[in-house]
Amino acid sequence: MPELPEVETIRQDVLPFVRGREIKKVGIIDPRNIKGITPSLFVKKVVGEKIVDLERRAKYLLFKLASGKYLVIHLGMTGRLLFAPDDYVKVIFHLSGKRALYFSDARLFGKIRFYSHYPELKLGPEPLQEDFTVPQFRQMLKQRKIAIKQLLLDQKFISGVGNIYANEALFRAGIHPRRPANSLNDREVKKLYKAIKQILFEAIKYRGTSDSWYVDAKGKKGGFQFRLKVYGRKDEPCFGCKSKVQRIVLGQRGTYFCPKCQK
């Protein structure tokens, strides 16, 4: 599933491919990913626009247009942005210079929207941004008693972290996923803060996790799936202590942890 590192990898690859190019034509194979306006109005609005930049906010890709408007894509679970089509293409963006960008989405959880201004996305802080600090994180955790794992998945609390990296960060910090957020002491808050940043930076470095669906714009898998310590490893031995990795359901999400290493 594309989380912050996967979306950032795509952003970096796609930016030089689209920058300065005009959207000449849009082919809609399946209109169901287009949200907020009718597909025909969407096409009318984006055709003729020039892409000047590609930004990322949490798991969203924001195509900045020369008019100051934005084409915003969220990849959901199985969304892809590709330089060549695959079996699940839903929307094709034909660009100047005879290029095309393919939006593919097998399960239709992805969303494509058009905004006349910079979109208000109602998201919590970006964990990799420098203005996200330990004191701020401590303050945020203090007032919440929900399980820490569930809180990390709340995009209004902290944005960009999804199920894979929430599990991995908690393992790295040695914190049990069921712990109430406000029960973490100062040492644990600091450890978790560091773990989140480290995991995300490393996953970007390895071009994301290709657990099931994720591939980059060239259709290539990432490399971080080989470095996962707990996610998807139910009943397999913990790399640290050899105990069996456990799987529980927390807030409707599969949750993996080592019962011995995570307290």
Added chain:
DNA sequence: ACCTAAACCTGGGCGC
């Protein structure tokens, strides 16, 4: 304000 759970979807994996 806070929390829980269903709904949205369909390919892939499993059992038979």
Added chain:
DNA sequence: TGCGCCCAGGTTTAGG
């Protein structure tokens, strides 16, 4: 080989 069943999950929505 093929059928039916169930699971995966990011976000939104509804409800308590």
